[in-house]
Amino acid sequence: MCGIIAAATEKSVGKLLVQGLYKMEYRGYDSAGVALHQIDDIAHLRSLGKVKKLESKMVKEKPKGKIGIAHTRWATHGKPSEENAHPHVSNNRVFIVHNGIIENYVALKEQLLKKGYKFNSQTDSELIAHQLDFFLNQGSEMLEAISLLKEKLEGAYAVAAIDLKNESHFYLMRNKSPLLLGQSDSGMFAASDPLALADLTNEFVFLEDGDVAEVSAKEYKILDKNQKRAIRKITTIDVSSEAMGKNGYRHFMEKEIYEQPTAILNTLDGRIGGEDVLENIFGEGSNKLLSKVERIQIVAAGTSLHAGRVAANWFSAIANLPTQIDYASEYRYKNPYVDKNTLLLTISQSGETADTLGALRYAKERDYLGSLTICNVPTSSLARESDFVLLTNAGPEIGVASTKAFTTQLTALMLLTLSLAKARKLNPRLRGRVVGALRALPEKITESLELKPKIIKIAKEIAKKDNALFLGRGIFYPIAQEGSLKLKEISYIHAEAYPAGELKHGPLALIDKNMPVIALAPENELAEKLISNLEEVKARGGKLFVVGNAAGNMKLKAKNLINLPECDFLLTPILYTVPLQILSYEVALLRGTDIDQPRNLAKSVTVE
Ligand code: M6R
Numbered sequence: 225m226c227g228i229i230a231a232a233t234e235k236s237v238g239k240l241l242v243q244g245l246y247k248m249e250y251r252g253y254d255s256a257g258v259a260l261h262q263i264d265d266i267a268h269l270r271s272l273g274k275v276k277k278l279e280s281k282m283v284k285e286k287p288k289g290k291i292g293i294a295h296t297r298w299a300t301h302g303k304p305s306e307e308n309a310h311p312h313v314s315n316n317r318v319f320i321v322h323n324g325i326i327e328n329y330v331a332l333k334e335q336l337l338k339k340g341y342k343f344n345s346q347t348d349s350e351l352i353a354h355q356l357d358f359f360l361n362q363g364s365e366m367l368e369a370i371s372l373l374k375e376k377l378e379g380a381y382a383v384a385a386i387d388l389k390n391e392s393h394f395y396l397m398r399n400k401s402p403l404l405l406g407q408s409d410s411g412m413f414a415a416s417d418p419l420a421l422a423d424l425t426n427e428f429v430f431l432e433d434g435d436v437a438e439v440s441a442k443e444y445k446i447l448d449k450n451q452k453r454a455i456r457k458i459t460t461i462d463v464s465s466e467a468m469g470k471n472g473y474r475h476f477m478e479k480e481i482y483e484q485p486t487a488i489l490n491t492l493d494g495r496i497g498g499e500d501v502l503e504n505i506f507g508e509g510s511n512k513l514l515s516k517v518e519r520i521q522i523v524a525a526g527t528s529l530h531a532g533r534v535a536a537n538w539f540s541a542i543a544n545l546p547t548q549i550d551y552a553s554e555y556r557y558k559n560p561y562v563d564k565n566t567l568l569l570t571i572s573q574s575g576e577t578a579d580t581l582g583a584l585r586y587a588k589e590r591d592y593l594g595s596l597t598i599c600n601v602p603t604s605s606l607a608r609e610s611d612f613v614l615l616t617n618a619g620p621e622i623g624v625a626s627t628k629a630f631t632t633q634l635t636a637l638m639l640l641t642l643s644l645a646k647a648r649k650l651n652p653r654l655r656g657r658v659v660g661a662l663r664a665l666p667e668k669i670t671e672s673l674e675l676k677p678k679i680i681k682i683a684k685e686i687a688k689k690d691n692a693l694f695l696g697r698g699i700f701y702p703i704a705q706e707g708s709l710k711l712k713e714i715s716y717i718h719a720e721a722y723p724a725g726e727l728k729h730g731p732l733a734l735i736d737k738n739m740p741v742i743a744l745a746p747e748n749e750l751a752e753k754l755i756s757n758l759e760e761v762k763a764r765g766g767k768l769f770v771v772g773n774a775a776g777n778m779k780l781k782a783k784n785l786i787n788l789p790e791c792d793f794l795l796t797p798i799l800y801t802v803p804l805q806i807l808s809y810e811v812a813l814l815r816g817t818d819i820d821q822p823r824n825l826a827k828s829v830t831v832e
Contacts, residue, residue, distance in 0.1 A: 227415070230386075236290060248296055250623070254309075255296075256275045258292060261388070272306050272309065312352070314357035318356045320385040321384050328379070429458055459603065461603055475809075478819075481627050488666050499659055500656065507611075516593055529551060530630070542645050572597065574827065575597070599615060600618050679786065679806045686811050689738060710804060740767045743758050
């Protein structure tokens with residue numbers, strides 16, 4: 225969502241704050257701002273749009289300061305504008321940056337208005353600055369003020385603040401929104417994402433819910449939720465900015481599509497051996513837990529939910545287990561029934577998606593057998609708070625559209641399926657076959673990447689359209705959903721996905737020569753039925769593009785067919801995803817959209 229960074233060093237911190245904002249820009253990019261303590265005053269610069277605009281302003285105005293805070297925003301309360309950009313200020317004294325949502329902001333704002341405070345933005349964040357100013361005027365020191373503020377706020381927040389009357393410290397406060405400290409010999413830093421501090425330090429301290437902190441260039445002091453001095457563990461994380469470069473690709477999304485063979489190898493590394501999946505790959509004791517599982521509850525959002533939908537098919541077919549699957553944003557509000565021995569499975573690239581994290585926290589209070597997460601970010605809240613974790617090890621994914629995160633999630637979910645089958649003593653031969661197919665998968669993905677020239681030709685036709693339909697059957701329906709999400713997200717073409725058999729129950733009315741239909745047609749037991757569905761589209765003049773080998777005798781023009789390499793049927797959903805990713809990317813390229821940072825979106829959705 226938004227990104228926060230703060231720094232205290234012996235030199236001016238303006239440049240490093242902006243560099244940090246660039247590294248977090250994928251989290252939000254509506255507006256950006258910085259506040260730098262210049263001893264006599266605080267330089268306060270904000271701009272609408274991306275960090276580049278803020279940087280130009282800074283180059284012109286040359287603010288200097290050894291203490292500073294900065295922010296890149298994804299609008300929640302109040303439209304993207306300069307007034308709504310952070311840092312927010314009160315009485316030209318207190319400057320704050322905030323991630324998250326203050327749920328009781330209406331009541332708190334009312335109280336502050338009565339006290340004479342004027343609001344210059346439509347955000348829920350500005351009140352934090354005014355409330356701190358109020359406590360300071362009542363005689364509190366900043367650390368006390370921020371602790372008092374914590375008692376008033378409801379919701380999720382990560383906050384960094386500076387005070388004009390205190391030139392040597394910045395202050396932090398966290399509840400349900402990620403915030404960590406970075407320490408080094410050259411200074412102290414804080415950020416909502418360790419990537420922002422790449423190349424500055426590799427020693428991090430994770431703040432916990434209810435923590436407040438006072439930080440100078442040399443030291444920091446943390447008070448926990450009970451106002452007691454807290455000593456938190458130092459975690460070493462090697463974040464190199466190299467992994468965050470485009471390495472010659474035009475966009476991060478393109479780079480991440482091409483990284484998939486290596487990313488999948490990394491997901492498999494150390495997890496399979498001989499003809500089976502290895503023991504306890506989800507952590508010590510995980511096999512014991514898996515042997516007790518009788519039902520699975522999946523909770524996830526967006527692309528990660530699509531991965532869950534594919535996995536639900538695998539759990540049933542290979543491990544004989546029933547699965548319930550819910551949108552993370554819905555799950556907690558439906559009073560879910562928890563059956564005996566149900567495993568709570570969350571899936572998330574970032575591990576910080578507020579809805580998914582909320583679901584995990586809710587589930588921990590219910591009668592689940594345990595919680596397991598498939599996640600890409602080892603330091604994320606989801607990875608730290610779940611009982612068991614399987615990291616996808618895909619490396620940082622920066623493009624807002626999820627690509628390698630999805631195919632590695634599917635790979636990890638197949639490892640989970642095999643582990644469950646093994647724990648239940650099921651299908652040993654099939655397990656051996658799938659393990660072999662997993663080993664061959666990176667090579668198959670590399671082959672499918674070579675289909676790009678053909679896909680570009682199809683992209684040229686789709687780029688001219690306003691709508692598109694994606695069709696799949698069975699385990700390919702979630703892949704069709706993923707293809708349609710990718711297309712709408714980065715090209716802004718309206719796209720929908722249907723199980724092909726549903727067409728005649730309504731959507732067929734949409735078919736005419738202006739409606740491209742992209743169908744996933746693997747050779748499987750549903751192929752014949754699918755072909756009949758596609759004939760219905762053809763008969764009504766729909767423009768058909770078929771991915772897969774089952775459409776051989778449909779008399780389609782070769783240029784509208786994309787044949788994929790042979791692959792074990794159980795893994796075909798992973799393989800069929802790749803041409804759909806390339807298609808969306810090429811369509812977006814032709815339409816000239818902002819591929820890595822599509823409008824209105826953010827990489828990590830840390831608000832509900
Ligand atoms: O980080 P998560 O996997 O929890 O994120 C969930 C969704 O926000 C995410 O998959 C989103 O749908 C992607 N932008 C899709 O490409």
